[in-house]
Amino acid sequence: xxxxxxxxxGFIAVNLFGQEKLYTNxxxxxxxxxxxxxxGLTYNKEITSTTSLFADLMFSESxxxxxxxxxxxxxxxxxxxxxxxxxxxxxxxxMRYRLFKDDIVDNFRPFVQISxxxxxAITTPYKYEFFxxxxxxxxxxxxxxxxGLGAHFGYDRKNPMGFTIKYQFVHFFKNGVENLEGFTxxxxxxxxxxxxxxxxx
Numbered sequence: 008x009x010x011x012x013x014x015x016x017g018f019i020a021v022n023l024f025g026q027e028k029l030y031t032n033x034x035x036x037x038x039x040x041x042x043x044x045x046x047g048l049t050y051n052k053e054i055t056s057t058t059s060l061f062a063d064l065m066f067s068e069s070x071x072x073x074x075x076x077x078x079x080x081x082x083x084x085x086x087x088x089x090x091x092x093x094x095x096x097x098x099x100x101x102m103r104y105r106l107f108k109d110d111i112v113d114n115f116r117p118f119v120q121i122s123x124x125x126x127x128a129i130t131t132p133y134k135y136e137f138f139x140x141x142x143x144x145x146x147x148x149x150x151x152x153x154x155g156l157g158a159h160f161g162y163d164r165k166n167p168m169g170f171t172i173k174y175q176f177v178h179f180f181k182n183g184v185e186n187l188e189g190f191t192x193x194x195x196x197x198x199x200x201x202x203x204x205x206x207x208x
Contacts, residue, residue, distance in 0.1 A: 027056045029053040029054070029055070029056070030053050030164050030165060030207065031050075031051070031052045031053070031207070031208070032050075032051045032164075032165070032167065032205045032206065032207055032208075033048065033049065033050055033051075033205065033206055033207070033208050034048070034049040034051065034063075034203040034204060034205045034206075035047075035048060035203075035204045035206075036048065036049055036063070036065065036201050036202065036203055036204075037201065037202045037204075038065055038067050038199045038200070038201050039199065039200045039201075039202075040067065040175075040197050040198060040199045040200070041070075041072070041197055041198070042067070042068060042069045042070045042195075042197050043067055043068025043069065043070050044067065044068060045065050045066055045067025045068065045199075046065070046066055046067075047063055047064055047065035047066065047067075047201070048063065048064050049061055049062070049063035049064075049203070050062045050063070051103065051205075056105070056108065057104060057105040057108050058102065058103070058104055058105070059102070059103045059105075060100075060101070060102055060103075061100075061101055061102070061103055061120070061122070062098070062099065062100050062101075062124075063098075063099050063101075063122070064096070064097075064098050064099075065095075065096065065097060065175075066094060066095075066096050067094065067095055067096075067199075068092070068093070068094055069093045069094060069095045069128070069177075069186075069195045069196075069197075070093070070186060071093075071186035071187050071190065071192060073187060073190065074086050074089060074186065074187065075087050086133070088187045088188050088189075089133045089186060089187055089188075090132075090133055090185045090186065090187060090188045091130040091131060091132060091133055091184065091185055091186055092130065092131045092132075092133055092137075092140065092186075093128060093129070093130050093184055093186050093192075093195065094128070094129040094130075094131075095126060095127070095128055095129075095151075095175075095177045095195050095196070096126065096127040096128075096129065097124060097125070097126035097127075097151035097152075097153075097175065097177055098124045098125055098126070098151075099122035099123060099124040099151060099152060099153055100122060100123065100124050101120055101121050101122025101123065101124075101152075101153070102120065102121060102122075103118045103119070103120040104118060104119055104120070105117070105118045106118060106119065113162060114160060114161055114162045115158060115160060116158060116159045116160075116167075116169075117156070117157070117158040118156065118157060118158065118159070119155070119156045120153070120154070120155055120156070120157070120171070120173070121152075121153070121154050122152050122153050122154075123150070123151070123152035124150075124151060124152060125148060125149075125150065125151065126148070126149050126150060126151030126177045127146050127147065127148055127149075128146070128147045128148075128149070128177065128179075128184055128195055129144050129145070129146050130144065130145050130147075130184050130185075131143060131144045131145075147179070147184060149177060149178060149179050149180070150177075150178060151175070151176060151177045151178075151196070152175075152176055153173045153174060153175045153176065153196075154173060154174055155171050155172055155173025155174065155199075156171070156172060156173075157169055157170050157171030157172060157173075157201070157203070158170065159203070159205070165205075165206075165207040166205055166206050166207065167203070167205040168202075168203060168204055168205060169202075169203045169205070170200065170201060170202055170203060171199075171200075171201040171203060172198070172199070172200055172201075173198070173199055173201065174196065174197070174198055174199075175196040175197065175198075175199050176194070176196040177194070177195040177196045178193060178194055178195075178196070179193040179194075179195075180193075183195075
């Protein structure tokens with residue numbers, strides 16, 4: 008009887024203490040794309056050893072690929088035909104899945120992710136100075152989301168660092184926005200390289 012009692016205790020101990028610890032992290036994000044630079048914040052909660060749910064908010068400039076800058080004799084920078092500065096601010100909710108968990112060392116943790124959520128596009132008049140122009144800002148709302156892959160590094164899963172390469176979409180189904188006079192854009196997203204700096208709240 009004593010033997011069976013010890014076996015039961017051992018089984019309970021393995022299940023209670025042998026499971027991998029799950030973490031909840033926040034990430035400060037730096038975004039780089041052809042359209043400009045951005046910043047963001049991500050909340051990530053592991054629900055299994057391979058799956059996590061996340062929410063992220065980003066703020067980034069979105070330039071038209073046709074924009075052309077030139078510098079005058081006095082060093083002032085102008086963009087020919089530019090009407091508005093455009094910024095995107097998507098709020099996304101998604102899922103991350105860790106790849107090759109049992110096949111590679113734990114200090115390199117690749118993953119794939121997908122997300123969807125509301126997005127806001129903010130336009131400010133280019134004719135005004137950068138900060139002054141926000142007094143005349145206008146906002147438009149639409150749908151956004153992303154799909155991507157990345158990796159986190161290091162054995163310290165409380166304060167991980169990593170990167171993500173993702174396609175972020177922000178699409179207007181009707182009227183778009185104007186960066187350049189007379190040219191309307193409906194797709195404001197693109198490919199982003201994101202650096203993630205994690206911490207445990």
